[in-house]
Amino acid sequence: MADVTVAKASSFEDPGRKVFDINGTEVGIFKLGGQFYAWENRCPHLDGPAVQGRLLPCYEEDLDETGASKGRRFAKDKMNIVCPWHGFEFDIRTGRHPTNQAVRLKAVKFRLEGDDIVVSVRDR
Numbered sequence: 529m530a531d532v533t534v535a536k537a538s539s540f541e542d543p544g545r546k547v548f549d550i551n552g553t554e555v556g557i558f559k560l561g562g563q564f565y566a567w568e569n570r571c572p573h574l575d576g577p578a579v580q581g582r583l584l585p586c587y588e589e590d591l592d593e594t595g596a597s598k599g600r601r602f603a604k605d606k607m608n609i610v611c612p613w614h615g616f617e618f619d620i621r622t623g624r625h626p627t628n629q630a631v632r633l634k635a636v637k638f639r640l641e642g643d644d645i646v647v648s649v650r651d652r
């Protein structure tokens with residue numbers, strides 16, 4: 529494994545994304561709701577560049593205090609990545625497909641060291 533400093537955390541918008549080629553492995557780093565997430569850029573469907581797809585807020589039911597629906601709205605804290613090849617969607621926070629939890633992006637190990645984002649990737 530190799531640890532590579534890829535970016536400053538403070539350089540990300542929220543929501544935001546940056547994609548890096550680290551020793552031949554493409555990695556998407558995302559920021560959402562103040563948290564960071566890292567996924568390999570390989571769609572589990574047919575290896576498409578999933579992390580480079582559009583970012584879409586999730587659509588959810590807006591409930592009042594009694595649980596009755598007030599209609600639907602775009603979520604402020606839930607967002608999906610849409611693979612540009614065939615449209616599979618993945619939750620930025622979990623990497624999972626919304627309806628088939630077995631279909632998911634591969635997580636990449638990373639850590640924050642101060643303002644640095646340090647990614648751990650396999651040596652090639």
Ligand code: FES
Binds near residue numbers: 616
């Ligand atoms: S390769 Fe991503 S949806 Fe097909």
